[in-house]
Amino acid sequence: MLSHEDNLLLTQVGQGTPMGALLREYWMPVVQSGEVEPGGKVKRVQLLGERLVVYRGKLGQPGLIGEFCPHRLASLYFGRVEDAGMRCVYHGWQYGLDGQCLEMPCEPAESSFASKVRHVAYPCVDQGGVIWAYMGPASPPPPLPALEWTLLPESNTFISKRVQECNWFQALEGGIDSSHISFLHAPLHHTDSEVTRELDRASFGVGEAVQTADRAPRFEVVDTDYGVLIGARRSWPDGRHYWRITQFLLPFHTMPPTDRDERIVQSHIWVPMDDTKVVNWMVTWHPDRALTPEERQVHLEGKGAHVCDFAPATSEPYGDIRTALNRDNDYGMDWDVHRGKMFCGIPGFGVQDQAIQESQGIVVDRTRERLGTSDAAILQVRKRLLGAARALFERGAPAPGRNPESFLVRSASVLLPPGASWVDGALARIVVKPGGQLTLA
Template sequence: MTPQANAQNPSNSEMMTRVGPGTVMGELMRRYWLPALASSELKADGDPVRLLLLGERLIAFRDSSGRVGVMDQRCPHRCASLFFGRNEHDGMRCVYHGWKFDVEGNCVEMPNVQNGEELKAKVKARAYKVTEQSGLVWVYLGAQDHVPPLPAMEAALIPEGEVNVRFVQRACNWLQALEGDIDTSHFGFLHAGHATADDFQDDHPMRHTVTNRAPEYHVADTPWGTSYGAYRQEEDGRMSWRVANFLFPFWTQAPNSDFLTNVGVRGWVPMDDEHTMVVMLSWKKSPGAYTGMPLKNGKPIPGFAPAVDYLPNTTDWYGRWRPQARAENDYEIDREAQRSNEIYTGIRMVFMQDQAVTESMGPITDHSFEHLVPSDQMVARTRRRVLRAALALRQEGVLPPGIADPEAMWGARSGSFHTAAGVPWQEAYSERLKEATRVR
């Protein structure tokens, strides 16, 4: 099959990538709980944090009693920023005129007004429902009188002491950032283009990604979103599978570990149309990504680094969780390592290799310039699924996946496994899921 020009309607692309109030995708995402920041980022009576979610400028703070408030950064009196407020005695006090608001947005003091005790009940800051789970502060930006349950994704249910929580900011639209996680054929190039099958132990689970860099695929709609199964025939006749998922509205599960123990998820949370906060949850009992497993020489795949190096956080709207390797320094690319084929990209970390290519597409990808091919089936299927759900909500009021049926998310699991030749992939998936180690 030859590449075909992507004739995607520009208006469809606009709908999928714009997330502000009143937009089609913004309405969809406001039906879900959003992972906003780590619980550890907020201290009782500590400094408020500027928070950018779906194009809305908010502040987050923890009050004297430990409760978290997330509200519009503007004081409802004269619109001065509550970021400069005093977090004191179970409330945020605006420094302009002393008005004070609790975590639910109630005005509890109006000290510059003679009859403030009478008037304060008539004023309310725009505050949102908040809860904490698995080391995260979750915020609901939709209608506050119709709040759904938290998502029943397995990784979002990991007990507090057993969860790893990480954040990385990415300077591009949420959709192109997310699509890097559901594009499996790039692994054998972007991350392991310098490797050969002989570099791996015979039973290394990543060996087949360089033995056959053009896998075949099955792609399907699922109750939680979309799934793919990429398959390759092993020399012993068995079929090697890498299964991954997209979960509404912006979650991915990567196939970078053994299916039976792989509990993890990434949320590609839009800050605005051109910035994304990647939220990563993983289970401490899971063994971790295959990319760190040693090769024949006892070392991990070249270019593998265990953690992102961050710039110091600042207090501006884009000041949290910024990687040190970034566009301004060409992601610290080592051209000599690239030329010598020590590292295919010359960029010394798997996650930052993804960061570089998705940010290089521009703040928002021009989809009309793309030429999609069969290896892009999962990307194309997911775009259609997301757009259909967003339009069904807008035009017919149909609730998107995971809202009316939150337990549907529990069935999503990613990872790699083997089957005998000829076993249907979704049948094999269901059987492996019964055998898997679960968090509950």
């Protein structure tokens, strides 16, 4: 349970809010690199309550500019992308990549008005097949976090994203909630090997966890430089402990556990559009090899946590990534499957998560919740973010996680003897650099 004030602090991300200010200290994914072409089609997006247009200049450099032209607020979605940046088609005002107005061809030639107008614009870079923007105050911006998947060839990764109609933080909470897989994503009977095999194929290690039949994992959490390391312990049939290890990386990346043998890793990024909508990015990657066509197909078909089936595009920001299965059609709920086969009859992991996260209300009222021991990770991540947002807002304390290299981590699953340290036991799987250490907070 949270106080009303803390719930607002956690969930409000607009201009001038403490959490909005904290999130602006970190790089944010905007669109995939291939979605905008040099001098070509642009896209409407929304980040932290701001309506923006992302584009690629004719020379290839990515740009992110406020959607509404400062002259008389026409949409720059219809703008002309030029060498220098973006030109409004209403009266021809031209803006550089940094938002500086460069030309006002509708004003007298002797006018210096252009030099006095600066539009909202944010620095962008391409990394890992994604355009990232920095919306914070630092100049120059901090370095990008060294997320493993952003450093690999694009053939090693599969990326999807979709809009969810709920507050960003309840969606993120679903990403660190290691106990729900034994219910929301599970077959009705844990011995249903056909389903558990399918679960393992689609989303790594969930079938394995379900087969343990231990539905009450014990949680332990450790604060690290980059975020929070979360261990969930289940009993393995031979008496060993089965640890599923989730990562939370500041400010909005989560990595669900992998399975024990395969090295494929997954991560969500929960990027707030505003207080009521979130873009749920999902990345699957293999550290050492390209993903196979079969592996990509599983994701394209929505059998795992990716969702790639969208409703007809609209002209709203991110209007092309609203899921086809959504609140309006009860997410494709199949009551026969619900009765006879699966714990929840909604098809596919990703849609199951979305349905449940949206069902909590647009913004969860955390004054009404009743948390148990299985919510330990959620409590810790809330504490970390609330503390960092307050410290920045009240004292100007630097945002945590400033060492980009500390983000070179993965999630994992390991089997360990009872009593063994799960952090030490999983270290070789968790740190990307052989022999590397975790930086504890």
